[in-house]
Amino acid sequence: MNDKNKMARQFIEALPHSRALGMVLEELDAGTAVISLPYDEKLIGDPKTGVVHGGAVSALMDTSCGAAVMSHPSNPHGTATIDLRIEYLRAATPGQRITTKATCYHVTRSVAFVRATARDEEAESLVATATGTFTVEAQR
Amino acid sequence: MSRPRPEPVQVIKQRRDGVLRALVEGVPYIQFLGIEFERRGNELTAVLPFKDELIGNPLLPALHGGATSAFLEVTAIITLSWAFIWEDMESGALDVTNLTPDKLPRLPKTIDFTVDYLRSGLPRDGYARARINRSGRRYASVHVEAWQDHREKLYAQATGHFVMPNRQA
Numbered sequence: 001m002n003d004k005n006k007m008a009r010q011f012i013e014a015l016p017h018s019r020a021l022g023m024v025l026e027e028l029d030a031g032t033a034v035i036s037l038p039y040d041e042k043l044i045g046d047p048k049t050g051v052v053h054g055g056a057v058s059a060l061m062d063t064s065c066g067a068a069v070m071s072h073p074s075n076p077h078g079t080a081t082i083d084l085r086i087e088y089l090r091a092a093t094p095g096q097r098i099t100t101k102a103t104c105y106h107v108t109r110s111v112a113f114v115r116a117t118a119r120d121e122e123a124e125s126l127v128a129t130a131t132g133t134f135t136v137e138a139q140r
Numbered sequence: 141m142s143r144p145r146p147e148p149v150q151v152i153k154q155r156r157d158g159v160l161r162a163l164v165e166g167v168p169y170i171q172f173l174g175i176e177f178e179r180r181g182n183e184l185t186a187v188l189p190f191k192d193e194l195i196g197n198p199l200l201p202a203l204h205g206g207a208t209s210a211f212l213e214v215t216a217i218i219t220l221s222w223a224f225i226w227e228d229m230e231s232g233a234l235d236v237t238n239l240t241p242d243k244l245p246r247l248p249k250t251i252d253f254t255v256d257y258l259r260s261g262l263p264r265d266g267y268a269r270a271r272i273n274r275s276g277r278r279y280a281s282v283h284v285e286a287w288q289d290h291r292e293k294l295y296a297q298a299t300g301h302f303v304m305p306n307r308q309a
Contacts, residue, residue: 017204020193044168045217047241053169054250055213059206063196066205080197081205085254 012067021059025067031104033067035060038097050094057098057118058086061130064102065114069134072104072112078137079112086130096120098127104134112136155236159229159244160184163221166241167214173207175214184222186215188266195263203261208286211268212298213253216282219270220248220302246305248280253300261295262288280304 012018012025012035021043027034037043037052037060045053062084069079092098102116111133118128156179164170164177173194178185188194188211196204224245228234235243268286275281280302285294 014198015204016192016195016198017207018196021206042168042172046247047166047168048246053167053210053214054253055173055206055210056169058209058213058253058255059204062204062206062209078197080202080260081255081257083254083256084205084209085252086209087252088250091249 031072033064035064036099051091064100065132068102068104069112074107076136077139079134082133084132092120092127162239186268209255212284215268216270248302251301255298259295
């Protein structure tokens with residue numbers, strides 16, 4: 001991992017909201033980020049089933065998409081979400097870790113385009129997908 | 141023709157506030173984020189009191205986009221569920237004594253949710269209201285707006301689609 005990615009990792013793991021949720025950065029490489037979220041009862045959105053709240057999945061998606069932008073070889077100084085759309089394909093299985101993989105597949109001078117997927121431990125089927133656009137902040 | 145005497149105001153308030161409390165307190169993630177709901181008649185306003193745990197960018201500082209989207213999604217789901225419960229709550233079809241979360245109907249399930257981040261969330265309280273644009277037997281479409289200091293200056297808005305729970309026969 002180069003210095004740039006080391007800095008990005010430190011930055012991501014220091015985000016207070018991501019820490020509070022318990023996110024773990026698994027991989028970060030040239031426009032791709034993998035972040036996981038261990039199951040925790042505080043994340044439950046449906047008390048009858050114990051399924052994690054969609055909001056926690058979208059926080060995970062947003063963080064991994066932002067991380068993918070930050071790690072892109074075009075070297076953005078900073079980023080912020082412009083728009084993020086999430087599709088919830090199925091309920092995540094209660095008790096299982098959710099892992100998102102985000103790919104920043106195109107960057108212009110001002111905008112980064114990102115796609116992401118989320119899986120639980122039943123890795124063959126997706127839990128959610130996301131597409132987003134992010135700002136690209138230039139070096140000052 | 142005589143209409144029935146209106147219920148005493150305290151009875152109405154107690155019933156409505158009790159159901160709303162059961163609805164909101166039953167969801168651990170709402171408690172984790174610290175979201176509260178204020179009620180004026182049937183209109184709900186969600187409040188997200190600021191705390192450090194909601195920060196995404198410590199340098200600015202700014203609220204985490206994920207905290208904002210969760211706030212909007214919670215507001216949409218609770219507003220939708222509240223509208224779904226309303227009639228049964230008012231007619232007495234829903235038993236509101238000793239109400240616990242497991243006696244309430246299932247929550248609507250999110251199909252998709254699109255968040256528009258209009259300006260960075262400042263380190264202070266946020267407010268949100270949802271408008272149900274369409275709620276049919278199976279699907280609902282909801283728009284949510286969130287603001288901080290000025291009602292007109294939104295910091296985020298979202299549109300989502302939901303699958304509604306089955307009505308008890």
